Amino acid sequence: MNVLLLVPPLLLPFAVHGLAGRALDRLHPVAALRALTLTATVLAGASVSALGALVLTGLLALPLFAPLGELVHPLHTPPNALVLPVAAVATGVLTVSAWTLLRSALRQIRAYRTARRQAESSPAAGDLCVVDSPHPDAYALPGRPHRIVVTTGMLRTLAPAEREVLLAHERAHNAGGHYRFLLAAELAAHCHPGLPRVRDAVQLAAERAADEAAAAAVGDRRLTAQAIARAALATRAAPSTRPDFASAATTGPVPQRVAALLATPAERPRSASWIALLLAACAVVSACAATTGVVVFHHEVEVAQGEVPR
Numbered sequence: 001m002n003v004l005l006l007v008p009p010l011l012l013p014f015a016v017h018g019l020a021g022r023a024l025d026r027l028h029p030v031a032a033l034r035a036l037t038l039t040a041t042v043l044a045g046a047s048v049s050a051l052g053a054l055v056l057t058g059l060l061a062l063p064l065f066a067p068l069g070e071l072v073h074p075l076h077t078p079p080n081a082l083v084l085p086v087a088a089v090a091t092g093v094l095t096v097s098a099w100t101l102l103r104s105a106l107r108q109i110r111a112y113r114t115a116r117r118q119a120e121s122s123p124a125a126g127d128l129c130v131v132d133s134p135h136p137d138a139y140a141l142p143g144r145p146h147r148i149v150v151t152t153g154m155l156r157t158l159a160p161a162e163r164e165v166l167l168a169h170e171r172a173h174n175a176g177g178h179y180r181f182l183l184a185a186e187l188a189a190h191c192h193p194g195l196p197r198v199r200d201a202v203q204l205a206a207e208r209a210a211d212e213a214a215a216a217a218v219g220d221r222r223l224t225a226q227a228i229a230r231a232a233l234a235t236r237a238a239p240s241t242r243p244d245f246a247s248a249a250t251t252g253p254v255p256q257r258v259a260a261l262l263a264t265p266a267e268r269p270r271s272a273s274w275i276a277l278l279l280a281a282c283a284v285v286s287a288c289a290a291t292t293g294v295v296v297f298h299h300e301v302e303v304a305q306g307e308v309p310r
Contacts, residue, residue, distance in 0.1 A: 005293035009046035009286045013194030016282050020201035026272040029208035035279050037181040040198045042283040044188035046290035051090040053297045058087020101190035111243035119147045136234035138166055139248035140173035157234040162227035165214050172213035173247040178206040182245040204252045225261035
């Protein structure tokens with residue numbers, strides 16, 4: 001097995017997190033959200049496949065586990081001095097990834113159930129649920145049906161026009177199904193240490209997309225920026241029980257979002273298409289390398305089992 005085939009899927013995620021920031025600057029927020037989420041998902045799947053192939057290669061190289069593979073010939077692999085340490089590291093990375101993913105999933109499920117119970121027990125008008133709490137908070141809660149959860153503390157903080165901006169922002173999250181992108185990015189972030197920054201970029205892209213939708217709905221970019229800034233200042237020290245995938249107008253680097261709203265919308269630069277192509281190229285190269293590596297590994301196992309000629 002050529003271990004070098006499994007190297008690109010393990011290295012490319014570190015390169016993509018540098019492209020994520022450029023994608024946010026040059027692509028429309030909705031395009032950046034979709035491109036970054038798809039890229040992160042493909043890179044995560046490719047890296048897990050590559051790590052799994054390395055783990056299996058190391059296991060079959062050990063006399064203790066070789067009989068489990070029903071090998072009648074030696075498995076064609078690099079020397080054990082190289083394979084075994086690499087397989088040990090791959091095992092450690094997969095174990096840590098699985099553990100952190102499990103912890104995150106349990107925490108998110110508990111937070112979602114708490115938020116859902118709170119929303120269902122609060123007064124509702126259409127999709128809007130008003131929670132009686134002095135702590136300012138507002139977020140889009142996915143589910144059946146989707147809800148916009150706002151506390152009385154947040155409503156008292158904002159002026160009527162700013163409340164309209166906030167509600168338009170949260171409704172844009174639910175209308176765009178942004179929680180799906182956030183969940184996919186969160187899952188990918190636990191699969192490779194180079195992908196958490198891409199997850200952060202996906203979160204920012206979702207907020208920027210909702211910002212633009214809110215600004216279009218109310219017809220005032222300055223008012224939108226003002227409402228988001230005031231809501232963020234109000235919630236800075238306030239506790240929130242919402243899950244991470246329940247998008248909120250106060251999420252992410254708010255000063256960067258406010259600056260984007262106050263800036264004059266400009267035509268997307270020509271480099272935008274190159275950024276999208278680079279993201280697609282990274283995803284394709286990673287997926288092809290991982291698939292080829294796994295196929296080659298499977299073929300080598302069949303050869304060692306005597307099922308196919310070398």
